[in-house]
Amino acid sequence: MKSSLLFLLLLLLVACQSNRVETRRDSVSYTAEETTVQDDETMLVGQEKHIRDGVPGIKEIVTQVTLQGNKVISEEVVSETIIEEAVSAIIARGVREIKQRQVTLSDRSVETITQDDSTLEAGQEQVLADGNPGQTKITYEDTYIKGRLSSSKILRREVIIAAKPKLIAVGTKESAETGSDSYVVQSGDTLYRIAVNFNTTVDAIKRLNDLSSNTISVGQRLKLPSEAETAGPQPPSPTPPRTGDYGAIPNDDISWWFQPGPPSSISGEVAQIISDHRVYWKLSPGRNVVYLTFDEGYEYGNNTSKILATLKDKGVKATFFITGGYLDAHPELVQAMENDGHQLANHTIDHYRAPSALSESTDKFISDVIELNDRVPAMTKLHRPPEGGYSQRSLQILDDLGYTTVFWSFAYRDWLTNDQPDPTWAKQHILNNLFPGSILLLHAVSDTNVAILGEVIDGIHDQGYTIELLPTD
Numbered sequence: 139m140k141s142s143l144l145f146l147l148l149l150l151l152v153a154c155q156s157n158r159v160e161t162r163r164d165s166v167s168y169t170a171e172e173t174t175v176q177d178d179e180t181m182l183v184g185q186e187k188h189i190r191d192g193v194p195g196i197k198e199i200v201t202q203v204t205l206q207g208n209k210v211i212s213e214e215v216v217s218e219t220i221i222e223e224a225v226s227a228i229i230a231r232g233v234r235e236i237k238q239r240q241v242t243l244s245d246r247s248v249e250t251i252t253q254d255d256s257t258l259e260a261g262q263e264q265v266l267a268d269g270n271p272g273q274t275k276i277t278y279e280d281t282y283i284k285g286r287l288s289s290s291k292i293l294r295r296e297v298i299i300a301a302k303p304k305l306i307a308v309g310t311k312e313s314a315e316t317g318s319d320s321y322v323v324q325s326g327d328t329l330y331r332i333a334v335n336f337n338t339t340v341d342a343i344k345r346l347n348d349l350s351s352n353t354i355s356v357g358q359r360l361k362l363p364s365e366a367e368t369a370g371p372q373p374p375s376p377t378p379p380r381t382g383d384y385g386a387i388p389n390d391d392i393s394w395w396f397q398p399g400p401p402s403s404i405s406g407e408v409a410q411i412i413s414d415h416r417v418y419w420k421l422s423p424g425r426n427v428v429y430l431t432f433d434e435g436y437e438y439g440n441n442t443s444k445i446l447a448t449l450k451d452k453g454v455k456a457t458f459f460i461t462g463g464y465l466d467a468h469p470e471l472v473q474a475m476e477n478d479g480h481q482l483a484n485h486t487i488d489h490y491r492a493p494s495a496l497s498e499s500t501d502k503f504i505s506d507v508i509e510l511n512d513r514v515p516a517m518t519k520l521h522r523p524p525e526g527g528y529s530q531r532s533l534q535i536l537d538d539l540g541y542t543t544v545f546w547s548f549a550y551r552d553w554l555t556n557d558q559p560d561p562t563w564a565k566q567h568i569l570n571n572l573f574p575g576s577i578l579l580l581h582a583v584s585d586t587n588v589a590i591l592g593e594v595i596d597g598i599h600d601q602g603y604t605i606e607l608l609p610t611d
Contacts, residue, residue: 157211162201167194170226179283181232188229195224235282241561242298243589244273249303249440252325258309263325263356265306272301278560290560323358328473334466334513338363341515353477384500387531391493394419394526394545401573402547412543415533418520418608419545421575426603429577430456431546433522434464435489438555438583442471445582445591446478452595454605455479458582459522459544462487462510476516481607483520483544484510492523492532503532508539518610520544544608546579553581565590569597577608 170192181187198219204211249269258264275296281289308325321332329340329349342363343349354360392411397403402420412419421429434442449456458475460482465472475482486506495503511517521541523532528543536543548571552559559567564586568578580587598605 157204157206160203160205161216162203164199164201165196165221166199167196168224169194170224172226174226174228176228176230177233177284178230179234181230181234183232183235185232186229188227190225190228192227193225196221233284235285237280237282238277238293239280240275240277241589242273242275243585244271249301250306251303252306252308254310255307256310258307262309263306265304267302267305269302269304270299272297273299280560287560287563290563292558319362319364321360321362323354323356323360325356327354327356328470329354331469332360334469336362339513339515384496384531384535387529387534389493389496389529389531391491392528394523394528396545396547398548398571399573400571400576402571402576411530412533415537416542417533417545418542418577420547420573420577421609423575423606426574426601427606428572428575428598428603429608430454430580430605431483431522431544431577431608432456432458432580432582433485434458434460434582435485436464436583437468437471439585439588441585441588442468442582443474444588446471446474446480448588448591448595449480450478452592454595455481455607456605457481457483457520457544457608459483459485459520460510460514460517461485461489461524462513463489465510465513472514481520481610482514482517483522483608484517484541485522486510486524489524491525491527493527493529496529496531496535500535504535504539507536507541518608520608520610542610544577546577547573548576549579552584552587555583555585558584558586561586561589565593565597568594569601572598572601572603574603 173192176189178187198221200216200218202214202216204213253266255264275298277293277296278290279293280287306325310324321336323332329343333340333343343360346361346363392408395404395408396419397405404419421427432442432445455478458472458480460472460475464485472482484507487510488506490503490506492503495506507521511519519539519541521536522544526545533543548568550559550564550567552564568590595605
């Protein structure tokens with residue numbers, strides 16, 4: 139009897155000491171591990187803004203528990219199931235930086251001013267004052283987004299050294315033998331200026347004086363053509379039909395527009411309009427060639443002389459679209475363009491927008507174009523419409539007159555003299571938009587263009603491109 143009780147007690151003790159496994163399910167809250175950070179381009183670097191608080195989630199955790207008696211031997215998580223997702227907190231951090239920098243620009247050349255002196259013989263000159271180039275310090279405000287330059291504006295301009303022109307007295311005293319049918323070349327004269335002053339033409343002066351080029355020298359005596367000699371033999375020029383014949387062609391005012399590339403592109407509608415006409419906006423040379431063109435409506439800061447100097451230094455030829463007003467004011471610069479081998483092209487006499495001129499009369503539009511070529515024999519029949527304004531009618535008339543209309547495949551906001559683009563940004567913008575056959579439009583009044591032109595030309599060459607004149611065939 140005692141043995142049996144002892145055996146039962148022993149069995150009960152062993153049973154109490156054996157392991158058992160239980161499964162436990164617990165619902166617990168949890169939070170998102172990371173806060174979401176959003177870039178905010180309107181806020182400065184270092185600034186933060188709270189957008190949203192985080193919201194805890196709920197998950198179910200299944201745990202397998204091993205017990206020996208009431209003692210927990212081990213626990214093992216079997217699974218975790220998300221019941222409700224946790225929502226992370228959101229903050230905005232600024233990525234905008236504003237920095238200032240200063241650039242000092244120096245004039246590349248000194249303006250020369252001449253004044254008549256009746257005490258000096260014609261052809262004689264006397265330097266009255268030596269000039270000096272000026273220097274201007276420009277302060278820019280640059281805006282960076284995530285470390286990349288986004289925009290730039292001029293905060294202020296400060297003249298460090300005022301430019302002083304070189305002053306030269308030019309003799310006007312004529313010798314007794316000088317008649318009304320001859321003229322002694324003065325400093326600053328060009329054949330264009332002489333022809334305009336004496337109501338004649340460059341070709342007539344060259345024919346009468348056996349000149350093979352437009353180069354003349356101070357003190358040189360030129361015979362002046364008579365009215366009959368001025369007329370001379372005139373080559374026939376294309377004659378468009380009478381005004382009424384164009385009435386059926388639409389004259390809706392269209393502004394030239396392209397989608398920047400590279401390569402640039404135009405809409406199907408515009409492509410259809412220009413497809414029936416002689417129009418350049420880009421070319422397909424089959425080579426890495428770009429075409430550098432400048433619009434010359436007026437002179438600013440002696441910039442054209444600086445552009446010509448840079449082009450000569452780099453051995454590059456460009457196309458200059460000039461107006462009649464520019465020719466009247468600066469015939470010497472037009473002469474310099476021709477002498478340096480650049481291409482002269484038509485930008486009209488009075489810079490009338492084509493559809494506006496045509497709405498008054500066809501003759502007004504035609505005269506605004508062809509009279510400029512009549513005054514400048516070296517000018518090509520490449521025509522750039524003022525303000526890029528055109529119509530189907532203007533394109534047809536230009537075709538009939540033998541002109542090629544030249545638009546562009548690159549341009550940027552460079553024509554506002556008091557709000558110039560940042561040179562660093564502008565140079566990169568130009569070089570980033572190159573493609574074979576691209577026609578680049580730059581305005582000569584731009585100080586930025588003057589400052590970066592040499593580096594832009596180098597950059598074009600570094601990318602494997604050459605710069606050529608527009609074809610005139």
